[in-house]
Amino acid sequence: MDKSAKLAELEEKTPGTRASSPQSGQDGRAPASDEAAALDKDIHGEMDRISQTLTQRVKELAERYETPLPRMVGRVAELEAKVNQHLAKMGFAW
Secondary structure, X not given: OOHHHHHHHHHHHOOOOOOOOOOOOOOOOXXXXXXXXXXXXXXXXXXXXXXXXXHHHHHHHHHHXXXXXXXXXXXXHHHHHHHHHHHHHXXXXX
């Protein structure tokens, strides 16, 4: 649907306003073209906000899962062995 068709549809849905009228109608509402422009701006702003939020979340997930689980399990086992050695040197027995 092209822009003029969308504008015509918006005019049909908003009685009392006309995109071609240069000033507000008797009900004090802005012309339909101003409403459409404001709505378009709001929609694009919200889409940008959502896009940025999703991008940030994808980055967080990529960082979180960057290291494969088998490598992490191996590293944990190495560190656990070191801790157990130190505890044994300090006299802890379990």
